[in-house]
Amino acid sequence: MAHTKKKIGLIGGGQIGGNLALLAVQKQLGDVVLYDIPVAEGLVKGKALDINQLSAVDGYDCRVTGSTDWKDVAGSDVVIITAGVPRKPGMSREDLLDVNLKIMRDVAANIKQHCPNAFVINVANPLDAMVFALHKIAGLPKNMVVGMAGVLDTSRFKCFVAEALGCSIRDVEALVLGGHGDDMVPLVRHSTVGGVPLTQLIAKDKLDAIIDRTRKGGAELVNLYKTGSAYFAPASSSIAMAESYLLDRKRVLPAAALLEGQYGLSGYFFGVPTQIGAGGVEKIIDVQLNDAEKAELNKSFESVKKTVGEVKL
Numbered sequence: 001m002a003h004t005k006k007k008i009g010l011i012g013g014g015q016i017g018g019n020l021a022l023l024a025v026q027k028q029l030g031d032v033v034l035y036d037i038p039v040a041e042g043l044v045k046g047k048a049l050d051i052n053q054l055s056a057v058d059g060y061d062c063r064v065t066g067s068t069d070w071k072d073v074a075g076s077d078v079v080i081i082t083a084g085v086p087r088k089p090g091m092s093r094e095d096l097l098d099v100n101l102k103i104m105r106d107v108a109a110n111i112k113q114h115c116p117n118a119f120v121i122n123v124a125n126p127l128d129a130m131v132f133a134l135h136k137i138a139g140l141p142k143n144m145v146v147g148m149a150g151v152l153d154t155s156r157f158k159c160f161v162a163e164a165l166g167c168s169i170r171d172v173e174a175l176v177l178g179g180h181g182d183d184m185v186p187l188v189r190h191s192t193v194g195g196v197p198l199t200q201l202i203a204k205d206k207l208d209a210i211i212d213r214t215r216k217g218g219a220e221l222v223n224l225y226k227t228g229s230a231y232f233a234p235a236s237s238s239i240a241m242a243e244s245y246l247l248d249r250k251r252v253l254p255a256a257a258l259l260e261g262q263y264g265l266s267g268y269f270f271g272v273p274t275q276i277g278a279g280g281v282e283k284i285i286d287v288q289l290n291d292a293e294k295a296e297l298n299k300s301f302e303s304v305k306k307t308v309g310e311v312k313l
């Protein structure tokens with residue numbers, strides 16, 4: 001019988017990779033190949049076996065295969081890249097550029113060879129520069145390559161708002177644009193709780209503190225964990241994007257997508273609201289910004305350009 005289940009290739013079987021595999025199975029999105037380099041063979045084979053045994057308890061019919069061979073990843077419908085080193089306290093994401101670019105060169109070349117038709121979501125940092133490199137090396141169509149950051153950054157912002165108000169997180173709607181760095185742009189003017197503008201519900205000083213905590217959300221986790229960075233929320237955020245593609249949900253999710261004139265910006269992957277469906281990035285939404293918001297977005301864009309400027313392919 002033909003293989004009709006979707007196939008999900010997870011590149012990197014570390015903290016985020018393992019959680020991605022678990023979530024993909026729990027949501028029954030498809031069969032998973034958890035790939036890592038040979039030195040991590042036991043890690044991916046162990047995680048695969050462990051999750052498959054959990055599947056028996058809960059009755060999930062998707063299988064995880066741990067592999068160190070790209071041939072097993074070939075033909076994946078979705079590929080999520082978490083291959084890369086996480087930062088430690090005192091480091092910036094940009095400090096990871098050289099080491100993670102080396103890894104991305106290997107990963108992107110293999111994607112080009114083995115998964116040319118996949119929807120590819122990059123998670124490795126520094127996010128916006130790595131997805132730029134991925135797109136250049138793998139040569140995939142622009143609608144099939146994205147970076148995950150905005151879903152996570154937005155989710156952090158929503159979490160802090162719900163905590164501050166003591167309200168259900170379900171009713172918080174928010175949008176964080178820009179690069180995945182300290183100058184990302186939480187759009188307070190476009191955020192609501194149950195349809196009520198956020199600015200009417202939280203005083204400015206409290207809101208400023210929430211914005212600051214969101215911008216430094218990654219570092220807060222790095223300082224707590226000490227040996228690495230966040231992994232539960234990043235995994236869930238990436239799965240939301242993969243699911244929207246696989247199930248053609250057409251969700252509007254912020255993602256690092258290639259800009260071609262939107263927001264007056266071009267040539268770089270940058271965090272903007274996208275519509276993700278069976279066509280990959282089917283739309284980029286050009287939010288109307290006021291002068292102050294535009295200035296913040298331009299500042300974030302300059303930071304991304306600076307890091308990408310250091311990318312030697």
Ligand SMILES: NC(=O)C1=CN([C@@H]2O[C@H](COP(=O)(O)OP(=O)(O)OC[C@H]3O[C@@H](n4cnc5c(N)ncnc54)[C@H](O)[C@@H]3O)[C@@H](O)[C@H]2O)C=CC1
Nearest residue numbers: 012013014015016036082083084085086123124125148234
């Ligand atoms: N975009 C975002 O919002 C977020 C990004 N990150 C980034 O995600 C990346 C992964 O984080 P973790 O899973 O916590 O790290 P981790 O260290 O637990 O896992 C990374 C895995 O990549 C593997 N790897 C190294 N070279 C490889 C190669 N050539 N091919 C395949 N696999 C390879 C390693 O063996 C390791 O198992 C980091 O760069 C981190 O900064 C982390 C959190 C959020």
Ligand SMILES: O=C([O-])CC(=O)C(=O)O
Nearest residue numbers: 087125217218219229230
């Ligand atoms: O901060 C980091 O290094 C990991 C990351 O991107 C995040 O958690 O937002």
